[in-house]
Amino acid sequence: MQSVGSEDAYAQLRRCATWIFDLDNTLYPCTIGLFRQMDERMRAYIAAFLGMDEAAAFALQKDYFHTYGTSLRGLMNHHQMDPAPFLADVHDIDLSLLEADVVLEQALRQLSGRKLIFTNATTRHAERVLDRLGIGHHFTGIFDIVAADYRPKPTLAAYHALIDQFGIDPRDAVMVEDMALNLRPAAELGMTTVWVRTLSEHGQMGSDGDHIHHVADDLRDWLQAVTAVTVASGQDTADGSVD
Known part of the structure; x- marks a missing residue:
């Protein structure tokens, strides 16, 4: 280094x-907190998509992130998730802090x-x-x-x-x-x-x-x-x- x-x-x-x-x-x-918004939207989307509570969705989200590099890749591999609606929803965040x-x-x-x-x-x-x-x-x-x-x-x-x-x-x-x-x-x-x-x-x-x-x-x-x-x-x- x-x-x-x-x-x-x-x-x-x-x-x-x-x-x-x-x-x-x-x-x-990172202190602006935009990723926190995406994280929350991701958790809510996964919970609704898989019919689970948000605590379970959060655990799955992080497991897939660490395993595959993105939670989306794990959801596509294991749950045949269509990536387009997921990506559109997760990135629909408030950028006014930027x-x-x-x-x-x-x-x-x-x-x-x-x-x-x-x-x-x-x-x-x-x-x-x-x-x-x-x-x-x-x-x-x-x-x-x-x-x-x-x-x-x-x-x-x-x-x-x-x-x-x-x-x-x-x-x-x-x-x-x-x-x-x-x-x-x-x-x-x-x-x-x-x-x-x-x-x-x-x-x-x-x-x-x-x-x-x-x-x-x-x-x-x-x-x-x-x-x-x-x-x-x-x-x-x-x-x-x-x-």
Whole structure:
């Protein structure tokens, strides 16, 4: 694991052609609580779908999440759930707590390279979140759970599908993610990895090991540090200028 704030640790990032960002709890702080809304909607949907109380639904939801990477994958495997209505319902949440993030927008603008979203959620949800944050114009593609054929991170097949769809050279790519476990396949494929460290128990699972190359306790601060190094080195920024 690289030390945070070291110029040597940032040097390799100057050459990377593709930046792959997770969405939820990565591009905004997990403390905002959006995932809590999704968690509650998921529990209620499972309870209604399977005719059980919410306590039993919650236990099943978490069991499938830990086993398959998403609760949905377990529900599809064991209960033949149609994913489309489930995904539409779970992501029908209030985004009013999300505000335009000027600092993040500026950091992304300074960051050289193509930028993509890789999420276990849906494209529609990603578009709504990016729009609220005011950063959607920086991303040239979204690879969602549907594009992955409902194979969630950290399933290796999802990463291969992402690479194939966007023509990514893993050795020239960076993956930024709040769930440490999801960075292991990326590192195995040759990507440089950045763990957005949170206090979430799920986020910290799998954080031991050399598959984490950089750590960001605050993504905005970390990106600002990286772009400051890039600009100081005289490398062009994403819009072709050096500020």
